[in-house]
Amino acid sequence: xxxxxxxxxxxxxxxxxxxxxxxxxxxxxxxxxxxxxxxxxxxxxxxxxxxxxxxxxxxxxxxxxxxxxxxxxxxxxxxxxxxxxxxxxxxxxxxxxxxxxxxxxxxxxxxxxxxxxxxxxxxxxxxxxxxxxxxxxxxxxxxxxxxxxxxxxxxxxxxxxxxxxxxxxxxxxxxxxxxxxxxxxxxxxxxxxxxxxxxxxxxxxxxxxxxxxxxxxxxxxxxxxxxxxxxxxxxxxxxxxxxxxxxxxxxxxxxxxxxxxxxxxxxxxxxxxxxxxxxxxxxxxxxxxxxxxxxxxxxxxxxxxxxxxxxxxxxxxxxxxxxxxxxxxxxxxxxxxxxxxxxxxxxxxxxxxxxxxxxxxxxxxxxxxxxxxxxxxxxxxxxxxxxxxxxxxxxxxxxxxxxxxxxxxxxxxxxxxxxxxxxxxxxxxxxxxxxxxxxxxxxxxxxxxxxxxxxxxxxxxxxxxxxxxxxxxxxxxxxxxxxxxxxxxxxxxxxxxxxxxxxxxxxxxxxxxxxxxxxxxxxxxxxxxxxxxxxxxxxxxxxxxxxxxxxxxxxxxxxxxxxxxxxxxxxxxxxxxxxxxx
Amino acid sequence: xxxxxxxxxxxxxxxxxxxxxxxxxxxxxxxxxxxxxxxxxxxxxxxxxxxxxxxxxxxxxxxxxxxxxxxxxxxxxxxxxxxxxxxxxxxxxxxxxxxxxxxxxxxxxxxxxxxxxxxxxxxxxxxxxxxxxxxxxxxxxxxxxxxxxxxxxxxxxxxxxxxxx
Numbered sequence: 001x002x003x004x005x006x007x008x009x010x011x012x013x014x015x016x017x018x019x020x021x022x023x024x025x026x027x028x029x030x031x032x033x034x035x036x037x038x039x040x041x042x043x044x045x046x047x048x049x050x051x052x053x054x055x056x057x058x059x060x061x062x063x064x065x066x067x068x069x070x071x072x073x074x075x076x077x078x079x080x081x082x083x084x085x086x087x088x089x090x091x092x093x094x095x096x097x098x099x100x101x102x103x104x105x106x107x108x109x110x111x112x113x114x115x116x117x118x119x120x121x122x123x124x125x126x127x128x129x130x131x132x133x134x135x136x137x138x139x140x141x142x143x144x145x146x147x148x149x150x151x152x153x154x155x156x157x158x159x160x161x162x163x164x165x166x167x168x169x170x171x172x173x174x175x176x177x178x179x180x181x182x183x184x185x186x187x188x189x190x191x192x193x194x195x196x197x198x199x200x201x202x203x204x205x206x207x208x209x210x211x212x213x214x215x216x217x218x219x220x221x222x223x224x225x226x227x228x229x230x231x232x233x234x235x236x237x238x239x240x241x242x243x244x245x246x247x248x249x250x251x252x253x254x255x256x257x258x259x260x261x262x263x264x265x266x267x268x269x270x271x272x273x274x275x276x277x278x279x280x281x282x283x284x285x286x287x288x289x290x291x292x293x294x295x296x297x298x299x300x301x302x303x304x305x306x307x308x309x310x311x312x313x314x315x316x317x318x319x320x321x322x323x324x325x326x327x328x329x330x331x332x333x334x335x336x337x338x339x340x341x342x343x344x345x346x347x348x349x350x351x352x353x354x355x356x357x358x359x360x361x362x363x364x365x366x367x368x369x370x371x372x373x374x375x376x377x378x379x380x381x382x383x384x385x386x387x388x389x390x391x392x393x394x395x396x397x398x399x400x401x402x403x404x405x406x407x408x409x410x411x412x413x414x415x416x417x418x419x420x421x422x423x424x425x426x427x428x429x430x431x432x433x434x435x436x437x438x439x440x441x442x443x444x445x446x447x448x449x450x451x452x453x454x455x456x457x458x459x460x461x462x463x464x465x466x467x468x469x470x471x472x473x474x475x476x477x478x479x480x481x482x483x484x485x486x487x488x489x490x491x492x493x494x495x496x497x498x499x500x501x502x503x504x505x506x507x508x509x510x511x512x513x514x515x516x517x518x519x520x521x522x523x524x525x526x527x528x529x530x531x532x533x534x535x536x537x538x539x540x541x542x543x544x545x546x547x548x549x550x551x552x553x554x555x556x557x558x559x560x561x562x563x564x565x566x567x568x569x570x571x572x573x574x575x576x577x578x579x580x581x582x
Numbered sequence: 583x584x585x586x587x588x589x590x591x592x593x594x595x596x597x598x599x600x601x602x603x604x605x606x607x608x609x610x611x612x613x614x615x616x617x618x619x620x621x622x623x624x625x626x627x628x629x630x631x632x633x634x635x636x637x638x639x640x641x642x643x644x645x646x647x648x649x650x651x652x653x654x655x656x657x658x659x660x661x662x663x664x665x666x667x668x669x670x671x672x673x674x675x676x677x678x679x680x681x682x683x684x685x686x687x688x689x690x691x692x693x694x695x696x697x698x699x700x701x702x703x704x705x706x707x708x709x710x711x712x713x714x715x716x717x718x719x720x721x722x723x724x725x726x727x728x729x730x731x732x733x734x735x736x737x738x739x740x741x742x743x744x745x746x747x
Contacts, residue, residue, distance in 0.1 A: 118597060123608050127651040130596065147651060182747060183593055183654040307645035310638070 003173045005134040006035035006165035009098070012141040014041045015175045018069050020060060020434055021045065022053040026073025027113060028100025031165035045434065045463060048455040050077050052427035054084020054155075055453070058093050059428030062414045063389055064435045065220060067094035067148045074100045075113030078159075079120065083421060085155045086124035090418025091241060092218055094153035096144045097121075101161040104132065117159045126154030134164050135171050142179045151186025152305040153218060186304065190321030190329065198276075198300045198317045199333045205274035206345035207352075208234040209294075211257065211286075214241030214417065215279015215303060215323050217410045222246070224327035225278065231334050232341050235353055237265035239280050241417040244407030249386075254353060255362075258286040259554050260399045263361035263563060263571065266552070268353055269294055270560040277301045279323040282313045283418070284556075292559035302326050361552050362403060363568040370545040371520045373397065373472045377404035379524055380442060380470055383531050388440040389414065389432045393425040393449030396478035399550040401444040423452030426469065430456060433465040440468065440531070447473040447497055447541075457510035460537050468531060469539045471503060474546045482549045486564070507539035518543035585614070586640050587659040587666055587737040589745055590629040593652040594620055601650050602629065611635065611643050615668075615712075615734030626654065626747065632712070632735045654747055663740040669709045669733040670718070671697075675726035676704040685725055692718045703728060 003011060009032055013021065021044045025033045036044055047053045050072045057068025068088075072081045078099040088095045099121075102111040118130050127147050129140050137160070144156040163169075202208065216225050216238075222245050229236050229252055236246050237257040246253055255262030257269055269275070275297040280286070287293045293313055301308075301315040302323055309318040319326055364374045377400050380388075386406055391414040392398040398415055407413045414432060416424040429443040443450075450471050460467055472478075480495040504514030513536050517526045523542075530538040551566035565571040592598050599618055606613045614632040621628045633643060640658070647653055659666070676682045682704070689696055689706045692714065698705035708718055712735055719730065739745070 119600070122597075122601060122604055181651070184651050305649070307642065307649050309645075311642060314638075 001173045002170040004031070004035070004165065004167045004170050005137055005160070006031040006167060008134070008137050008171075008173055009141065009160070009165065010035045010039060010042065011173060012138050012175055013069060014039070016141070016145050017066075018042055020431075021069050021071050022047055022056045022431070023071035024050050024053060024073065024077060026077050026100060028074035028102060028162045029071060029077075029165075031162065031167055032071065032098075032100070032160075034167065044071075045430070045459065047427065047459050049453065050080035051083050051423065052430075052453050052456045052459065054081045054095070054097065055087065055421075055424050055427035056431035057095055058084060058088045058424075059391060059414050059431030060435050061088070061093050061095055061431075062428070063411050063432040065411065067096055067145060068431060070095065070097040072097070072099055073113065074102055074117065075115050077113075078115055078117040082120060082124065085121055085157065087416050087419045087421040087424060088155040089124045089126070091214060091416065092153050093155065094149040095155040096141075096148050097155060097157045099157060099159050101130070101159045103163040104161040105163070107161065117157065121157045124155070125157050128157035128159065130159045131161065131164050134169060137164060138173065138175050139179070142176050143181065146179050146181070147184060151184075187306075187320050188322045188325055190302065190319040190326035192329070194317055194319045195326060195329050196333065198319060199330055199337065201274055201298060201300060201317060202232065202276060203339045203341055205234075206342055207271060207273040207349045208232070208276065208346075209268050209272035209274070209297070210234050210236040210276045210278065211239070211269065211280055212236065212242045212245055212278040213239040213280025216242055216245035219279055219304065219323035221279070221324035221327055222410045224324050224331060227331050228327050228334070231331065233346060234341070235268055235350070237261065237269070239283070239286055239417070240402055240415070242280065243402055243413045244410045247408045248406040249408060254357070256402055259288070259556075260403065260550050260552065263359050263552055263565065263569070264353055264356035266554065266560040266563060267356045271352070272297050275299045277315070278327070279303060281308045282311065284312070287313060288554050289557055289559045359565075359569055359571045361565060361569045361571065363566060363570070364548075365568055368545060369520065371517065371523055371542060373400050373474070373544045373548055374404050375520070376470065376472060376523065376542055376544065377401055377444065379527055380444070381405050383527055384440050384442065388412070388442050389429075389436065391415065391425045391428040391432060391441070391443045393443075393445040393452070394420045394422045395446050395449060396474075396482065396548075396550050397444050397446045397449070397472040399479075400472070422449040425449060426453050426456045426467070429467040430459060430463070430465050433467055434463070442468045442470055444470045444472070446478060447471055447475065447500055447503070448477045454506070457507065457512060457537070461511040464535070465537065466533070466535050467537050469537070471539065471541050472544045473500075473503070473541055474544045474548070475500065476546055479550070485549070486553075486555070503539055503541035507537070512537040512539055514539045514541065516541045516543070583634055583636055584640070585632065585634050585660070587664065587735060588631045588633065588644065588647065588656060589659050589737055590631065590647060590656040591621070591654045591745060591747060592627050592629055593654060594625050594627045595652055598627065598652045599629075601652060602631070602647065605646055605650065609642075609646065611639065615732070617734040617736055623747070630734070630736050655745055657739070657745050659737045659739055662743065664737055665740060666711050666735050666737040667709055668712050668715050668735045669707065670715045671705060671707055671731040672719070672722070672727060673703055673705045673729040674722060675702060675728055677702040681725060685722070688718070688721050692721070694718070
């Protein structure tokens, strides 16, 4: 079978099992768009800005575990996609981005809509390719999917010059079933000796702590994690990226850790004697002050990426491997071995932890005459039975969503954790809704973030995506305002949002439903009314308390036991309560 | 802080060099010298990087290099017995009889070769470890060095140990 480059490209995507292609046409990809027009296996989703194409593909990937696929044109098409590529890179999301390029003959001549896409994206991709020969196109696409979705996943860019997709040049088509690369062979199985040592250390712990991250979600290891945690009876915390990998309602789950983690999770981190880090990368938002991170702990670290190990925190027992595979082996050793966890010590440890829990660090004012953002998230959880897909943007609303939604399942919490990309939430929700048309998909956002990709309301109308947008509108760039309050003596420099649009009218003008809520008493009824509209996009513009802050908070560069606490918690000392308790 | 010589076998693809160079600049690693050229297998290039860092940084550099998809194999030559060589071309002012005699003598002592001669200059080719090259430059202190070109370090392990696919 002889096909043109454009036909090969589309055919490869089909053979790879791609359902959706998020893209935007332009000069350099016109041949490809012509080939897309003549088939109906792959559904192309026309976004309104290339950034949204990458975020939508990213959201799709996070919810399904399958790589998201993007097609954009050369020049501005490629540069607009960069933010989304970097977002996926920071959170290790599998994605294949095809960028058009000017014809090979004019590359380097500053041609119209020419940028060095391979050069620009190099620092924020797992790998990238420039296709120089149409006979190598199919193999390159296969490699791209293979690299993107194996090992530690990540985005891969394929830059395709226009002449490569020329409809007049036909070459034989063959899509390889398998590919091997001598330079890329990711480790799957962990070192057995290390795993044995780790299990031995786990079992002598007196104050153990399990700290898990996005690697558990990406590695599809929630089942194995649950078996591990329940067998041991140890406390578990997750990072922002790991939420949902262990059920939030479980007694052993002591909340998220880090800058806005719970009091009990951060204190337990500080005091533990054995830390079991699983698919987490000791990010600065998690560790706080490196010198005082888990000062008394021996650390076990399971990660698929060798470069994550001992990058910021030196660990005692590193295990490089796929999280699910390693946990299976550990579970097997735990079940078949004779040794049991230190029961007495563990009971004492839980008593201490439950003492921290009693501080009720997540309390907030429930009698306010203003709408509290935390209450909104709690209500949204209740109305959706905690079973929705929740995307978010970046800022205070993101933290409240993470803290108060209570994720029970993996792949349900979709946010830009690493790069912190405002504008991510709405397009990501589109990708999720396309993958799961019958599920409830919510975008929890703020009035600042939502305006960064607001144009996608149009895409949502075109494809009938009934996303529920919950905008916590406090007329401030809330997280910036909070830092200015705490660390800049309340000098609120450019954090106030003036001249906001009427979001209800805006939603309506895009053909959707807008609901404005400013009375706490009306909150439940209005949310229920909006969520009942199953087949409509509803934009909830919720006027919330402007002064509310995210608590607890560890200031940048401080240790886990130096938290600012909410005035509504039972904690009397706002800082360094550690000394009082221990 | 210790000096390390890292030898890399990398796919001989366009952009492979920029991936390595970009990694060093993006992560703020030191790079003292970098050399690259194809090997006997035209699909592979051999790269030698001289870098300085704490053990922790060197460990990260090696891990990050290994993570690059184009890197096939690498080894830290400084971990074992190895040989390093660098080549320098240096153009020195040699106008008077005494200058010419002295430069020639120094070149002989360091086992350099004078490969180009004009009435006012000598150009010397010198091969050796980076330290030897540094010493030669120091020895030339009394003379006017017009130009130096250093190849950067190439290295290879001693004995049977090889870096091969």
